[in-house]
Amino acid sequence: MKSRLQRLLSRRALLGNTALLALLAPVARQLKAHAAGPQSPRRVILIFSPNGPMRATGPASGTETDFTFHDWWQPLARHKAEGIFMSHMASTGAGKLTANGHALGGQTYGGYDAGANGDQYAQNGETIDQVIGKRLEQEGRAGMVRSLVWGNVANSQSGGTGDAFCASPGRNITPESSPTAAWAQLFTSFIGPGATPTESLAVVTRDRSALDFVIDDCEALKTALGSEGVALLDDHCTTLRTLEKNLTTPMLSGRACGRRTPPPDRDWPNPENRDLQTATFNDLIAITLACELSHVIAFQIGSQAARNKVAAKYRVPKSPKADSGDSGPAHHPWTHQPSSPEMMLAMRIFTTTYSRQVAALIDKLKSTKDALGKPLLDSTAVLWLSELGGDEKIEDPHITKSVPAVLFGSGQGTFKTGRYLRGPSESDYAEAGRQNAQLLVSLIQYMGLSDVNTVGVTGASGPLASLYA
C-alpha cells in the first residue's frame, strides 16, 4: 500500500495537479494582483508599426537577463527594466493561416486570415482591441469609450483596405489621424476655456436631448428591421448609448483630467508634422487613460505596406522606384530594394523613429499618475508589434519571421519584465506564429477575459507562459 507521500508524488497526482495549476494560473494571477489593495483599472495599448525592419533582427540579443539592444532599437534601452523584448517571433498565425506577406502581417492583432470580400488585404475578423473593448463594455468596465483607434492612414496599395485594426470581417477601422479631432471626439462635454457655465450647460443639454431622440430612433429602426436590424444596428445603437453616458458621467477630477486646451489643428498628414503628431497623441493617450475615458487604445503608426515618411530633417534617402510602383523617402519602397548602405540607413531611420515614439510613450505613462496616484505604466500593458520582420541575411520584402515584439508594463505584477526572450522562428516558423498568437491571448487575459484562450483562427491555445512572473 502506498504511503500518503507516495500517493501525493505519484505520477497521476503530479500530472493532475500540474494541469490544475495551468488551468487556475490566470485566476491565481488575478488573486495575487488583487491582494495588494485598491487597484487601478487595467489598460492596454496595442501599437502596430508598418512594413518591418527588413535587414535587422531586433530588438535585442543576449541571454534572458543579460542582453543588449540592437542599435536600431536603442531608444527603448532606457526602459529596459519595464519591458520584455522578444526577437525571432513570427506574424500572428504564421504557419497556420493561408495569408502571407502584408496580408498576414496586416492582421497581426487579429489572428484571422485575410481575404474578406475578395480583398486579399482585408481582414476576416475583429482584432483584439475590439474583443477586449466589447467585453469590458458588456461588463461595465469600459470607461467612457470602449476602445479607440488612432494613428496614421497612409495609402498602402490600390484595392487594399490596409488598416491593421478591424471591427468585423472586411470592416477595417480607419484610425483617427488628427489629434485635434481625436480630442474633440473624446472631450465632448468640454466647451472651451472661455465658455460660461450657463453656455456649457446649454450645450450639454442640447447634446443630451439630441442623443435621447437618436437612441430612440435607433431602437425603433432595429425593431422595424427585426433580426436583420439587430445584426446591423446593434453596434451603432450601443455606441449611441455610450455617447449619451459620456455626457452625463462626470470626468474624473485630478490634474490629468482638468480642463485642457484642445491641440490646434494642423496639416497632420504632413510628414513635417509627424513628430508633433506623435507627441500630441502620446499626451492624449496619457490623458485618456488617466481620466479613464477608455482602457483600450490601438495605435497604428502606419497602415499595411505604408508609404509613410518622416520629417526631412531625418534625411531619409530617396528610394528608387520599387517594383511595387512607389519611390521616394518612404518606408515601403525601401523594403523592396536590395541591400545597400542607403537601404540600411533608411531602415534604421524608420525603425529608430518608431522606437523613439514608443519610448516617449513609455516616458509619458511613467510620469502620468492615474486617479489612485499611481503611474499609468503600473497598470498598463503596452504591446508593440511590427507588420513584418527583419533578418540581415534575408532579402525578402515580405518576411514574416524574425518579427520583433516588445511588451512594456508589469501589469501590476503580472508580467516579469526586464528580460529578453528569443522566439523560435529560425527553427520552427509555425511555433513562432503560435507564440505570437499566445502573446495576444496574454494581453486579452490580462484585461480580465480569462475565459478567452485563443485568437482568431490561429488555433493557438492559452497565454504565452514565458511572460509571467
Added chain:
Amino acid sequence: MRSAACVKWRAGRALLAPGGLALCLACGTNVPNAAAPTTHPTATVANNTVAPAFAAPGAPAEGHQQAFARLVDFSGKPSALRRLSRDELVATLQSLTGLAPERGDLPEEQRAGHHPLRTSGVSLIGSEVGKLFQVIKTFAVQAAPGMLTQSGCALTGQAQRTCLLGWYQGFSERALRRAQRPNERNKSEATLAIADGSPGRDRVAMEGLLIATFFAPSFLYRTEIGVASDDDPTEKVLTPTELAVKLSYFATLAPPDEALLLAAQSGKLAHGSERVRQWERLSETAAGKRAKSVLVEEWLGAAESKVSRKSPMYLRKLRGDFAHNMRTDADNFIDGVLSGPDPSVGHLLTGKEYVESPLLKQLIAPSTASGVPTGDVPEFERLGLLMHPQILSSHTKEDGASPFQLGYFIREALLCEKVRPPPGGASALARKDVPSGSSMRESLEYRTSAGPTCTKCHSLFAPLGYAFMAFDPVGRWVTADPSGKPWDLAGHIIPGDGSRLEFQTPAELVRELAASPIVQACFAQTALEWSLGRGVSRGDASFVARLDASVKTHEASVPEIMKTIVGAPEFMKPSIPNEPVQELP
C-alpha cells in the same frame, strides 16, 4: 448565339447567364464551345459536377444578350437597410439646409473591387459613429443660424417654441423621410425648451434639433422594407414614400422634393411612365447632373481622388488645385455628353471634348517636369474618359507605368469579368533575369512568364494594360519607352463571350471597348447595381435581360438605361435579392 464559356474556378462552380454565356470568376482556362443552353442550361464545372445555371425564364434567346452575372461581393449581406454614402449625405444636407460639410470630413466608406460602392446591408461601426457625431455637431452649429431664419419663427418665448415645433415637424419628415413618431414631438419640445428668445439660446436649441435629425439612424440610412403586394401577398412592394425615396436618391442622391412626394402619395408612381417622367425632371437639376457624374465615376472607379498619393515629381509644374480641377473637368465632360445629342456609353468612352480644357493643356503640352519627356504627340490620340487624368490617376501606382493595374481595372469594370487576386507569393515567382536592352513591355512580359500560374491570369488583363503603358501616374503621355525602342502597345484579348478585341493603339482599344456589346451591357449592369446598392444576383436575371434589350435598342444611351431601370416593375420592389446572395470565395 453566343457560345457558352465555362471556366474552372477556385470553388469549382460556374454560372451561365441568359443566352448561354458563362462568366468565369477566377483566372483559369476559358473553355469555349460548350453547348448553348436551352430552357434550363447547365454548366460543366470542375470535377465534372453539374451546377444549376443562371437561367432566365422568358429572357431573349438571341441577339444582344450578355451574361453579366458578376458575382456579388459585399462588405455585408444585402439588406433592407442602406447606408447613405458620403456623396448622398452631402447632397442630402445641401438640399435640406443649403450647406454641407466637407465630403472628406465624413467617415470614408470601405471599398474593395472594381464595382460601384455597395451600401445595402452596410452599417456604421462604432468608431465611425463617434467621428460622425463630431462632424454633425460642427455642421449643426454652422447651419443653425440659417435654419432659424428659414423657419420664419422670429418670435420670443413660448410663441417661438410653438412656431419652431410646427416648422420642425415638416422639416423632420422630409429629412427623416418618414412621418414623425408620436413620442418625437415630445422630444423636440424638450430640445426647444433650451430656447428662451435670446439669440444664443435659440441657436443652441436649433442646433439640438439639427443634431437630432442629422445624427438619427433614420437619416443616416435608407430603408426598403416594403409591404405585402396587393397582387401577390408573398411579394413585397415599396411603400409610396420608400419608392419616392428610392427614385429620388437614384436621380439626385438626395431626398424627394414636394412634387415627387405628391406623385407618390397620389399613387402615380406606381406607373412606370410616371417614374420615368419624374426621373427625367429630376435628372435635369444640378443635383441630378451631379448624380449622373457620380454614377459614371463609380463605374470607372474614379470616385476618390488619388492624385495626392503620386510621387511629387509628377505633380511638378501642375497648379495647386489640379486635383480639384481634375474632378470638375471630368464632371463637366460627363455632363456635356449626357446632356447632348449622343449621351451614350460609347461617347463617354470616345469623346474628345475635354482635351481642349485648361486642365488638359497642363498635361498634354511637351514637358520634362516629371523627369522624362511627356506630351501628346501627333501619333497619339487622346479620347474618352479612360484617358482622362481623373480616371487614369485612380488606377495608377505612385510612380512609373501601371499596365497591370489599368488592365485589371478595365477587365473588371468595363467587361464585368472578375479577375482573381494573385496567389500568395506571386511576386516572388517573377523572373528576375530580364535580358538587358528590353523594352518596358518585353521586360514585364518576361517577368510574368514564369509559368502558367502567372501567364493564365496575366493574359486576361495585361494586354489591355499594355495599351495604356505610356501614361504616367497623372495621365501625361510619356513619349518614349525607357529603352529607346518604340512603344509596343498592340494586343488582343478574348472577352467572356468568345469574341476577340484586337487593337494597335490605346485609341483603337478604346473604340473597340466603346463599340463592344459587353462593355455597354456592363455599364447597364453597373447602373443597376448602383440603384440596388448591391451586386446583381440570379434573381435579377430577367431585369438584367431587359436592360440588355434596352442597351441594344437605344444604342447604349445612358439616360435610356436609367429610365429602363426606373420604369421597370422591379424598381417598385425592395432591393433585397429573392434568394441568398452568392458571395465570392
